[in-house]
Amino acid sequence: MQSENLRVEKFEYDNKIVRDFSIAMVGWGIIGFLVGLIIAIKLRWPDFLGFIPIFSYGRLRPLHTNAVIFAFAGNAIFVGVYYSLQRLCKARMFSDALSKIHFWGWQLIIVSAALTLPLGFTSSKEYAELEWPIDIAVTLVWVVFGVNMMGTIFKRRERHLYVAIWFYIATFLTVAMLHIVNSLELPVSFLKSYSMYAGVQDALVQWWYAHNAVAFFLTTPFLGIMYYFVPKAAQRPVYSYRLSIIHFWALIFLYIWAGPHHLLYTSLPDWAQSLGTVFSIMLIAPSWGGMINGLLTLRGAWDRVREDPVLKFFVIAITAYGMSTFEGPMMSLKNVNAITHYTDYTIAHVHLGALTWNGGVAFAILYYIFPRIYRTELFSKKLANAHFWFATMGILFYVIPLYFAGITQSLMWKEFTADGVLRYPVFLETVTQILPMYALRVVGGALYIVGALFATWNLYKTAKSGSLWANEAVEAPALEKITAPVAEHWHRKLEGRPIRLAVFSLFAVLVGGVVEFIPTAVIKSNIPSIASVKPYSPLEVEGRDLYIREGCNNCHSQMIRPFRSETERYGEYSKVGEFVYDHPFLWGSKRTGPDLHRQGGKYPDSWHYLHMREPRATSPGSIMPAYTWLYDDKLDYRHTEGKIMTLRKLGVPYPDGYEAQAVNDAKAQAAKIAANLEQAGAKTSPDAEIVALIAYLQRLGTDIKAQPPEAQAEKTEAKQTARK
Amino acid sequence: MYKNVLQAIEGIGIFPIISMLIFLAVFLTAIVWAFKMDKAQLQQMAELPLEQSNKEK
Numbered sequence: 001m002q003s004e005n006l007r008v009e010k011f012e013y014d015n016k017i018v019r020d021f022s023i024a025m026v027g028w029g030i031i032g033f034l035v036g037l038i039i040a041i042k043l044r045w046p047d048f049l050g051f052i053p054i055f056s057y058g059r060l061r062p063l064h065t066n067a068v069i070f071a072f073a074g075n076a077i078f079v080g081v082y083y084s085l086q087r088l089c090k091a092r093m094f095s096d097a098l099s100k101i102h103f104w105g106w107q108l109i110i111v112s113a114a115l116t117l118p119l120g121f122t123s124s125k126e127y128a129e130l131e132w133p134i135d136i137a138v139t140l141v142w143v144v145f146g147v148n149m150m151g152t153i154f155k156r157r158e159r160h161l162y163v164a165i166w167f168y169i170a171t172f173l174t175v176a177m178l179h180i181v182n183s184l185e186l187p188v189s190f191l192k193s194y195s196m197y198a199g200v201q202d203a204l205v206q207w208w209y210a211h212n213a214v215a216f217f218l219t220t221p222f223l224g225i226m227y228y229f230v231p232k233a234a235q236r237p238v239y240s241y242r243l244s245i246i247h248f249w250a251l252i253f254l255y256i257w258a259g260p261h262h263l264l265y266t267s268l269p270d271w272a273q274s275l276g277t278v279f280s281i282m283l284i285a286p287s288w289g290g291m292i293n294g295l296l297t298l299r300g301a302w303d304r305v306r307e308d309p310v311l312k313f314f315v316i317a318i319t320a321y322g323m324s325t326f327e328g329p330m331m332s333l334k335n336v337n338a339i340t341h342y343t344d345y346t347i348a349h350v351h352l353g354a355l356t357w358n359g360g361v362a363f364a365i366l367y368y369i370f371p372r373i374y375r376t377e378l379f380s381k382k383l384a385n386a387h388f389w390f391a392t393m394g395i396l397f398y399v400i401p402l403y404f405a406g407i408t409q410s411l412m413w414k415e416f417t418a419d420g421v422l423r424y425p426v427f428l429e430t431v432t433q434i435l436p437m438y439a440l441r442v443v444g445g446a447l448y449i450v451g452a453l454f455a456t457w458n459l460y461k462t463a464k465s466g467s468l469w470a471n472e473a474v475e476a477p478a479l480e481k482i483t484a485p486v487a488e489h490w491h492r493k494l495e496g497r498p499i500r501l502a503v504f505s506l507f508a509v510l511v512g513g514v515v516e517f518i519p520t521a522v523i524k525s526n527i528p529s530i531a532s533v534k535p536y537s538p539l540e541v542e543g544r545d546l547y548i549r550e551g552c553n554n555c556h557s558q559m560i561r562p563f564r565s566e567t568e569r570y571g572e573y574s575k576v577g578e579f580v581y582d583h584p585f586l587w588g589s590k591r592t593g594p595d596l597h598r599q600g601g602k603y604p605d606s607w608h609y610l611h612m613r614e615p616r617a618t619s620p621g622s623i624m625p626a627y628t629w630l631y632d633d634k635l636d637y638r639h640t641e642g643k644i645m646t647l648r649k650l651g652v653p654y655p656d657g658y659e660a661q662a663v664n665d666a667k668a669q670a671a672k673i674a675a676n677l678e679q680a681g682a683k684t685s686p687d688a689e690i691v692a693l694i695a696y697l698q699r700l701g702t703d704i705k706a707q708p709p710e711a712q713a714e715k716t717e718a719k720q721t722a723r724k
Numbered sequence: 725m726y727k728n729v730l731q732a733i734e735g736i737g738i739f740p741i742i743s744m745l746i747f748l749a750v751f752l753t754a755i756v757w758a759f760k761m762d763k764a765q766l767q768q769m770a771e772l773p774l775e776q777s778n779k780e781k
Contacts, residue, residue, distance in 0.1 A: 088772060162772040228773050237770035242758040249754035253747065275743070282747075508750060515743050 009157065009478045011092050012471035015373040017099045018083045019468055022366055024107055025075035026456050029362070031114075032067030033452060035060055037445045043592070044438040046615075046623045053629045054118035058551025062129040063117040068354060069127060071110045073218055076362035078106070078145070080225035081168055083369055085152055088162045088228065090476040094151025098144050105141035109134060120549035121191040124584055125206045127213050128182050132193045135183040142179065146172045153498045157476045161498060163244045167224030169498065170252050170505040174216040177509070182209035188646045189639050192545070196650060199579025200267055203587055208259035208513055215255035216509075218353065219321075222361050223251075223290055226318065229365050230297050233310045239296035243289055250286035252505060254279055256512035261332030264341065265561040266587060267576035272516055273334070279512070280332035287325035294318040309384035310368045316392060317360025324353040339414075342557060342591040344434070345406025348399045355395045355448060363387070363455050370459050376466030383458045390451030397444030405437035414565040422568050427594040432621045530577035533703040535652045536696070538640050539666040543696025545643070546689055547586065550627060557588035558597040558700065571598035571701070578704060581652045593624055600702035605673055606680035608694045630690040635670075637663050669695055 041048045042057045049055040086093060093099050112134050116122075122129040130138070149172060153165065182205055185193040195202050231238050238244055260268055260276030295318055298305060305311045327349055331340050340346060371378050378384060412430040415423040424430050536544060547553070560566050562573040574597050579585055603611075610617055613631060615624035644659040667686065673694055674686035684691065 084773070158772065160769055160772060162769060164773070231770075231773050235774070237767075237774060241766045241770040242761065245758040245761075246754050250751055253750045257743070511746055512743070 007478050008475045010473065010475045012473050013086045014082070014093050014096060014099060014470075015472050016468065016470040017093065017096075017103060018079055018369060019373060019463075019470075020103050021075050021078040021082060022369065022459070024103070025072060025079055025362060026366070026452075026459065028067055028071030028075060028110060029359075030449070030452055030456065032064060032072050033445070033449045035064040035067060037442065037449060039064055040438070040442045040445050042625065043623060044435060044442060046625050050625055051628050053120070056550065056625050056627070058554050058625075059118050059120055059122075059549075061551060061554045062122055062126075063114065065127055066113050066117065066129060067110070069213070069217065070113070073222075073354075073358045073362065074106065076358070076365070077171070077217070077221040077225070078102070079362075079369065080229070080365050081149065081221065083365070084164055084225065084228040085149060085168065088158065088165055089152050089156030090158045090474070091152055091156045094148050094155060098148040098151075102141060102144045102148060105137070105144060109137050109141060112137070116191060120551075122548060122551065123183075123185065123193065123195065124548040124551070124553055124586060125182065125195065125202075125209075126589060127210050128179075128206070131191045132183070132185055132187050133190065135179070135185075138179060139176070139183075142172070142176055146176065150498065150502075157479045159479060161501065162228070163238075163241070163248060164224040164228040165498075166248050166501060166505070167220045167227065169502050170248070170509070171216050171221045171224070173502055173506050174212065174220075174252070174256075174509045177506070177513075178209045178212050178216065181513075182206060186646050186650055188642050192639065194643075194646055194650060195584035197583070197585075198650070198652075199582045199585050200269075200576045202582070202585040203263055203266065203579075204260065204268060204272065204517060206585070207262040208256075208517065211259035211262055212256055212509075214353075216252075218358055219255075220252065222358060223247075225361055225365060226290075226294050226314070229310075229361075229368055230294055230314055230318075233308065233314065233364075233368055234298050234301045234304070236297065236301060239293050239299065243293045247286050247290045247293060249508065251283075251290065253508040253512070254283045254286060256509045257516065258283060258332065260516065261337070262589065263587075264332070264334050264337045265563070266559050267574055267579065269576075275516060277332050277334060280329040284326060284329050288322060291318055291322035291325070294321075307381075309378070309381060309388060310364050312385070312388050313360045313364035313367065316388075317357050317364065320352055320356030320360065320395075324349065324357060327352070338561075338563065339410045340406060341561075342589070343406035343410045344402040344437070344590075345410070346590065348402035348406060351402070352395065352399050355391070355398065359391065359448075359452075363391075363452075366455070366459055370462045371466075373469050373472070374463050374466030375469050376462060379458050379461035379465060383454050387451040387454040387458070390447050390454065394444045394446070394448030394451060397447060398441050399444070401437035401440035401444070405434035408437075409434050413569070414563070416565070422565065425569065427569070428619055428622055431592070431623060435623070438623075528575075528577050529580060530575060530704055532706050533578055533580060535581045535647070535654060536699065537665060537669055538644060538662040539669040539692050539695045540699045541643055541647070542635055542637075542640060542666060543692035543694070544586075546630070546693045547696055548584075550630075552596075553586045553588045555588075555590065555592035555624075557591050557595045559587040560595055560597050566595070570595045572704065574701075575704065578701070581647075583647060583650055583652070593622075596697065596700055598701040600698050600700040601705075604680065605676045605694050605698065606682050608697055609677055609680075609682045609684070609690060612690060612693070627690075630693060631684065631688055633689050634685070634687045635689050635692050637666065640666060666692075 038049065038055070039057055039060050042050075042060075046057075053059070082093060082099070109130075113130055116131060116134065117129060121131045123131060128135075149168060153161070153169075184196040186196060187193040197205050227238060227244060257279035258276050260272045261280045262276075264273050264277070266273075295315070298311065298315065301311070305315055330336055331346070331349065340349075367378060367384055409430045412424045412433060417423050558574070560570045560573045567573055579587075607618060611619065611624075612627045615622040615626055640662050641659040644654050644662045648654045648658075670686040670691045673691050674684055677684050677691075
């Protein structure tokens with residue numbers, strides 16, 4: 001009996017899958033960084049790679065964010081999870097086949113993103129731009145990952161689940177939930193769909209998703225990785241395991257509530273905004289608990305931080321995590337947000353997190369893993385140290401100028417003269433002021449990439465100097481046999497635990513989302529309707545889809561906040577009822593160019609015609625790219641009917657059968673605009689794409705000006721009564 | 725200020741209160757649980773990553 005209890009099992013860790021994900025991480029990372037560098041150059045020198053549709057800023061920016069988040073950080077997560085999970089469970093991954101499907105499936109998704117995004121197939125929702133067939137693929141591959149992970153946990157040879165595994169489980173469940181809820185959309189065609197939600201609800205769901213993508217894709221898995229690899233590299237246990245338990249529960253519970261802090265001063269109901277702020281402030285506690293726990297694990301090992309590149313990267317990563325998670329809550333205070341929102345400050349904030357925390361952890365674990373799975377020494381410590389310094393300098397050159405740029409521009413937007421008028425009424429003045437900062441950002445980004453290239457070379461040479469230990473032979477006592485007499489009981493408990501943990505975690509993350517979303521979705525008074533707001537005409541729908549295709553929302557907001565500095569500059573502030581037919585919402589999150597919500601009727605059609613062909617002809621010094629192809633390409637009416645029908649299904653009140661006359665209506669409206677343009681000396685085909693885009697832009701924000709007849713009658717009556 | 729903001733919507737005041745209570749419950753449970761845990765067990769859990777199931781470099 002006793003000997004059976006101690007039966008030692010021989011098995012092998014799968015190191016090859018770890019190696020494969022590592023290669024993917026580095027390869028996609030470099031590509032993602034390079035795309036970032038290209039768009040950084042474009043922001044300073046807009047003609048760089050200009051006039052090529054697939055390389056235009058609006059299409060490359062989503063490619064950059066998706067590549068860095070899902071390809072670079074995503075593959076880094078899988079490197080960390082596949083390496084540490086096997087060792088913490090003392091078991092090989094559940095299924096080699098699932099590991100392979102997961103690996104190739106994920107890379108295929110990345111390739112399809114890299115193809116579709118530059119071609120303009122996008123849902124426009126930030127960090128969720130991929131169209132519906134790819135969304136489905138993401139769901140399937142994510143489930144494969146989850147099954148593989150849970151399967152490994154169930155066949156583990158270690159009874160206890162280390163805290164890192166908790167973070168992995170929470171990551172899997174929450175990302176699945178976020179992705180599915182935010183991607184609910186109704187397809188129009190193979191690569192075009194409309195969001196199920198409209199306006200403010202779409203915005204709320206989107207930022208609940210995006211905020212928690214940061215939480216559960218860029219934070220929790222990396223914290224799990226930190227809890228495994230920092231003790232490993234420092235060769236001492238985590239500072240406080242108690243703290244890590246509190247860290248876990250408080251963090252996953254609080255994070256989910258804070259999404260609305262991305263929508264402060266927008267048309268989102270105030271109570272939801274306040275909830276977002278309150279929970280953001282509370283988030284400092286668990287975040288800093290985690291940072292302190294990570295850093296203090298190095299107590300007594302600080303001398304080794306000077307020597308070991310793994311620890312070096314971890315220290316700077318964890319420090320940046322602490323800085324970012326302090327900065328974030330500060331930025332969600334309404335008075336601070338009033339200044340930082342829509343500016344480059346946010347861009348600096350996310351890059352501090354992404355480059356230092358995610359990038360730092362990602363490269364730290366590769367420097368740890370490679371010598372071990374190749375059974376050799378790191379090729380060059382010197383080169384790794386050079387990488388460290390290039391990365392650090394790159395981050396500083398990136399982040400500091402953009403903090404300056406953000407604050408400078410925001411203060412210029414808000415400055416009034418003594419006479420009470422805007423000191424900088426021309427938006428462009430506030431852009432040209434910060435261009436030198438944009439140039440410095442290019443330097444910072446380039447330095448970071450050079451560092452990453454050093455890492456690539458170093459890891460490649462390390463691999464070359466050893467041989468891959470594809471199947472690492474290990475032995476550990478079998479778990480089930482230890483408690484043979486009460487096998488049932490222990491077995492149940494053992495398997496029950498990860499499930500119980502998963503259920504608790506899911507509950508913790510569900511509560512916040514439900515409390516915020518349900519009132520907004522079901523309480524009518526949260527979205528006061530405006531009688532004069534009407535659905536878009538078919539041509540405007542097509543124009544709106546071009547706006548989405550070209551990614552205009554990456555640089556232009558459609559959400560005027562209720563500040564005097566904004567109503568003076570742009571016009572009446574945005575009302576929630578104005579967006580009820582917006583599938584998806586296009587509020588934007590950054591003003592590289594001015595807000596467009598009251599653009600309708602502001603300039604003649606011919607101004608738009610000139611501006612988008614040669615931005616610098618109408619606005620000297622502008623950094624907007626030219627959209628020359630909109631003038632040659634003919635609008636595709638093939639899906640107009642389908643679009644009207646799809647939108648009606650989603651609740652936009654087009655009359656039954658209207659789709660039959662939609663194309664004719666669109667053509668009539670286009671002919672009118674073309675005639676307008678011709679009169680102004682700009683001869684164009686009514687079928688050119690630019691015409692549809694102009695139709696949409698001229699409609700923006702005009703509905704509330706057109707009061708319904710009864711309301712106008714009431715108004716005149718009221719005026720007359722007042723006069724009497 | 726918090727109250728004024730919430731009064732804009734009837735009956736909505738209960739939501740933040742509920743959420744605060746849930747939050748406190750979760751947070752306190754986590755703290756109580758963490759502090760009630762056996763020290764030896766905590767130590768054992770913390771040592772998990774350091775256990776050498778294989779000769780690592």
